[in-house]
Amino acid sequence: MTDLTELGVAAIREGVAKGDFTAVEVAEAFNANVAAAQGSLNAFIVATPEAALEAARKVDADRAGGKALGKMAGVPIGMKDLFATRGVQTTAASHILEGFTPQYESTVSQKLWDAGAGMLGKLNLDQFAMGSSNETSYFGNVVSPWRRAGGDNAPLAPGGSSGGSSAAIAARLCPAATGTDTGGSIRQPAAFTGTTGIKPTYGRCSRWGVVAFASSLDQAGPMARSVRDCAIMLEAMAGFDPKDSTSLDLPVPEWEAGLSANLAGKKVGIPREYRMDGMDAEVAKSWDDGIAWLKDAGAEIVDISLPHTKYALPTYYIIAPAEASSNLARYDGVRYGLRDLPDGANLQDMYAATRAAGFGDEVKRRILIGTYVLSAGFYDAYYTQAQKVRTLISRDFEAAFGHCDVILAPTTPTAAFALGENSDDPLAMYLNDVFSVPASLAGLPAMSVPAGLNSQGLPLGLQLIGKPFDEQGVLNAGLAIESRAGFTAKPEKWW
Amino acid sequence: MSVDTATVAKIASLARLKVTEADLAAMVPELNGILAWVEQLGEVDVTGVEPMTAVIPNHLRLREDAVTDGGIRDAVLANAPAPEHGFFGVPKVIE
Numbered sequence: 001m002t003d004l005t006e007l008g009v010a011a012i013r014e015g016v017a018k019g020d021f022t023a024v025e026v027a028e029a030f031n032a033n034v035a036a037a038q039g040s041l042n043a044f045i046v047a048t049p050e051a052a053l054e055a056a057r058k059v060d061a062d063r064a065g066g067k068a069l070g071k072m073a074g075v076p077i078g079m080k081d082l083f084a085t086r087g088v089q090t091t092a093a094s095h096i097l098e099g100f101t102p103q104y105e106s107t108v109s110q111k112l113w114d115a116g117a118g119m120l121g122k123l124n125l126d127q128f129a130m131g132s133s134n135e136t137s138y139f140g141n142v143v144s145p146w147r148r149a150g151g152d153n154a155p156l157a158p159g160g161s162s163g164g165s166s167a168a169i170a171a172r173l174c175p176a177a178t179g180t181d182t183g184g185s186i187r188q189p190a191a192f193t194g195t196t197g198i199k200p201t202y203g204r205c206s207r208w209g210v211v212a213f214a215s216s217l218d219q220a221g222p223m224a225r226s227v228r229d230c231a232i233m234l235e236a237m238a239g240f241d242p243k244d245s246t247s248l249d250l251p252v253p254e255w256e257a258g259l260s261a262n263l264a265g266k267k268v269g270i271p272r273e274y275r276m277d278g279m280d281a282e283v284a285k286s287w288d289d290g291i292a293w294l295k296d297a298g299a300e301i302v303d304i305s306l307p308h309t310k311y312a313l314p315t316y317y318i319i320a321p322a323e324a325s326s327n328l329a330r331y332d333g334v335r336y337g338l339r340d341l342p343d344g345a346n347l348q349d350m351y352a353a354t355r356a357a358g359f360g361d362e363v364k365r366r367i368l369i370g371t372y373v374l375s376a377g378f379y380d381a382y383y384t385q386a387q388k389v390r391t392l393i394s395r396d397f398e399a400a401f402g403h404c405d406v407i408l409a410p411t412t413p414t415a416a417f418a419l420g421e422n423s424d425d426p427l428a429m430y431l432n433d434v435f436s437v438p439a440s441l442a443g444l445p446a447m448s449v450p451a452g453l454n455s456q457g458l459p460l461g462l463q464l465i466g467k468p469f470d471e472q473g474v475l476n477a478g479l480a481i482e483s484r485a486g487f488t489a490k491p492e493k494w495w
Numbered sequence: 496m497s498v499d500t501a502t503v504a505k506i507a508s509l510a511r512l513k514v515t516e517a518d519l520a521a522m523v524p525e526l527n528g529i530l531a532w533v534e535q536l537g538e539v540d541v542t543g544v545e546p547m548t549a550v551i552p553n554h555l556r557l558r559e560d561a562v563t564d565g566g567i568r569d570a571v572l573a574n575a576p577a578p579e580h581g582f583f584g585v586p587k588v589i590e
Contacts, residue, residue, distance in 0.1 A: 387546030
């Protein structure tokens with residue numbers, strides 16, 4: 001019999017619908033993989049095998065009863081532990097939210113359950129989604145299932161912040177998972193693990209019930225092992241939500257039905273500023289491969305310029321911490337989460353003690369930076385200046401899209417690094433997001449697809465950035481790469 | 496611009512984060528490293544450029560002025576660390 005855990009979203013949905021196997025069999029197979037890998041990969045904070053089975057039983061019963069099945073019927077998924085799930089602990093990988101059990105369900109997760117998906121568990125991540133290596137989680141590092149070729153068994157980073165999601169998908173613990181992307185948190189982990197993920201246009205997926213990091217940047221999206229699976233899952237996740245004031249009141253396109261790898265008549269822009277001095281030669285080579293593949297798919301390649309690229313990261317590291325310091329003010333030890341009340345402490349002491357005990361170092365660092373750049377006397381020099389430069393970065397893309405339909409670039413400057421390699425130097429870690437942050441600042445849809453393996457046997461990703469609302473253009477270019485890259489590599493099982 | 500120990504202590508107090516002397520000593524160089532790096536934004540000419548307010552053009556909606564939620568006190572208090580008599584409990588704030 002087929003190993004059900006090798007199947008993706010489309011194949012599972014089709015097999016369940018045709019009766020080749022039951023949804024319960026699928027859920028059992030993935031539940032077993034989740035349990036077996038937990039000690040080695042630490043991809044999940046909480047496993048919910050019963051929730052997966054219950055959703056599967058309902059799908060099997062609906063099918064037996066001749067009822068219509070949803071877009072994700074019978075597909076068990078991992079849920080990043082940033083989405084509030086009713087009755088299931090939701091922590092954002094923080095101590096301050098340890099034990100927090102939401103009384104409500106996030107809009108995106110509810111939509112997935114309504115579409116017939118089931119929950120395998122809550123996936124580990126960087127604390128409050130702040131990190132690029134999944135080393136800031138209160139619940140321990142996630143270890144990538146990938147290892148360098150040649151016997152070096154150094155544990156590698158699965159990327160971040162959606163590192164539990166990327167590791168779980170690559171290790172076949174789930175066929176797909178939710179991610180969230182603030183500055184690259186879907187795309188960078190996808191690139192590090194040979195998986196596929198898309199951040200849609202800002203506002204496509206509701207932020208309601210998603211633990212907030214930087215509200216003007218946060219956007220949910222799917223991660224999976226193919227472009228088609230991402231298209232299916234994004235359709236299930238997206239849609240207008242009156243409970244999110246920045247939700248886009250637009251119909252959800254039929255992205256799956258619209259998939260086409262034929263790019264005849266399309267122009268693909270290659271941003272010259274992304275070809276940086278000292279660029280990793282293998283990353284540069286995979287970018288050239290991508291250009292050749294898109295040409296082969298019928299696209300015309302054009303040179304474009306995004307002049308403010310070098311300012312995107314510093315802009316991001318003012319705006320994101322500023323918004324984070326404001327959003328995280330809600331953790332006060334009063335309404336939910338941890339409370340630390342030293343003997344004889346007053347209310348102010350309790351706030352300060354609770355927050356000191358409940359937040360990790362990176363979270364504190366960003367709260368302090370954010371508080372500083374928003375403080376009286378510094379606001380204009382830092383925050384207002386950053387918001388102006390953000391306008392210029394957005395205009396760069398607008399001008400470039402006058403000459404092309406979609407942009408191709410690497411997702412990350414290097415392949416996955418070892419755990420611990422960058423964790424002593426916050427700036428070195430931040431530089432990982434150099435290629436992903438600009439599209440985030442402009443709210444654009446962007447995805448990462450695997451391009452191949454480097455000489456160490458580690459995956460490299462290519463990034464596609466589209467015009468606002470043009471997820472279809474991004475998915476189609478992604479499909480053109482996917483069908484030519486022929487990426488079938490998977491990590492050799494050691495866990 | 497760079498920060499010293501006193502400034503970081505002030506920021507931490509504004510952010511309601513209790514920090515020890517040792518924390519402060521470690522944080523000062525880290526924050527200065529980050530601040531020195533973001534300073535480069537100062538060189539960008541932003542004459543006549545409006546600060547970004549909405550990344551994707553959207554308009555803020557008004558909804559009908561009607562009660563659409565409420566009556567869920569117990570659910571609201573369910574995760575409170577110290578609820579009392581149907582309220583959030585806090586240390587005494589009046590002397």
